[in-house]
Amino acid sequence: MHTENRLKPNQSLAIRNKKKSTNKCKSFFRYLRDKKVLFFMLIPGLAVMLVNSYMPMFGIVLAFKNLDNYGNIFGGKWIWFDNFKYLFGSSQAYYITRNTLLYNIVFILIGSTIAVILAIALSEILNRKLAKFYQSVFFLPYFLSWVVVSYLVFSILSSDMGALNNLLKSLGLEPINWYVSPKFWPGILISVNTWKWTGYDCVIYLAAIVGIDKSYYEAAAVDGASRFQQIRKVTIPMLVPLVIILTLMKIGRIFYTDMGLFYTVPRNMGILYKATSTIDTYVYRALSQTGDLGMAAAAGFYQAVLGFILVMTFNTIVRRIDKESALF
Incomplete structure (x- = not known):
């Protein structure tokens, strides 16, 4: 009798899920390797989006602070919703x-x-x-x-x-x-x-x-x-x-x-x-x-x-x- 059959149902299910997760991970890295040229072409666009769209999001804290023109973005006094x-x-x-x-x-x-x-x-x-x-x-x-x-x-x-x-x-x-x-x-x-x-x-x-x-x-x-x-x-x-x-x-x-x-x-x-x-x-x-x-x-x-x-x-x-x- 196989070892998996002697395990409890919950343990058997956990092992199968782990195998599926491992297979998905391997498939993803295999896909990444096969399409590496396309992913390299994607890097400039991602970099522009990161710099122009995501990094400025840190500036949202300014809406809740009292900050002068020479203050640090993470400095200043918190005034919350004023x-x-x-x-x-x-x-x-x-x-x-x-x-x-x-x-x-x-x-x-x-x-x-x-x-x-x-x-x-x-x-x-x-x-x-x-x-x-x-x-x-x-x-x-x-x-x-x-x-x-x-x-x-x-x-x-x-x-x-x-x-x-x-x-x-x-x-x-x-x-x-x-x-x-x-x-x-x-x-x-x-x-x-x-x-x-x-x-x-x-x-x-x-x-x-x-x-x-x-x-x-x-x-x-x-x-x-x-x-x-x-x-x-x-x-x-x-x-x-x-x-x-x-x-x-x-x-x-x-x-x-x-x-x-x-x-x-x-x-x-x-x-x-x-x-x-x-x-x-x-x-x-x-x-x-x-x-x-x-x-x-x-x-x-x-x-x-x-x-x-x-x-x-x-x-x-x-x-x-x-x-x-x-x-x-």
Whole structure:
């Protein structure tokens, strides 16, 4: 009789589990050895992520300390939630959170909708050279820096020589001083962001459309479906998983905003703060103008926590609706 058969059931189970664990460990090291070139290629990316994403996490302690500009990150006096009390006790906490959230929701809805429509339209152009030309035109704004974009916007909105005010004058209307009128800036920022980023998203969706199996369209055509019906019944359903994934990724950064858009384009005009200030611009101004590291860190921590909660919430909702479309 084998030794394992003479052991108690619990001992036998423990031995089998130990053997399985040993085999898994050996399999892992064998896989590591076989794929060593790929793992070596992974090292630079991991190093960048470690330096840029994980090491700065130690700075979270600043949100709970009273620290001057010359203090050590692990020094200073612990004041715990005083920075948060000051942040939420001011009127700024409300409107920077409101602006950050609402702007990003509108950016996601409008940007995704227009990008999908443009991608479908480009895929329907039979002349490939013309389609490539339009694709390049839509994609070009993505390569422009926000400094260049800010000067383009200024050339349009300038109170003296701006193209838009010249047009208003030619129509017999009064010119508008755009840079001291907060009520116009939500529309301006949404338009500028859509113009700059839609081409990038459009290319992603267009690549997905090109990858759809042509047999689906052939089968739909055989069944008598028109071109519009093929788009509605084949193209759009095939794009839905990609739209969900990209939307979830954007939701992950829904409490982060582009500094170039909200700081450079409005030219940091104080009178526009209630319409253009977000959590990111608030943190930057807290550091550059007041030097308050604790307050800036508290705002950044608040931003990260809200973003994490939203990602987990929406990913859970998507998993319950369609498990295959969830991020994890």
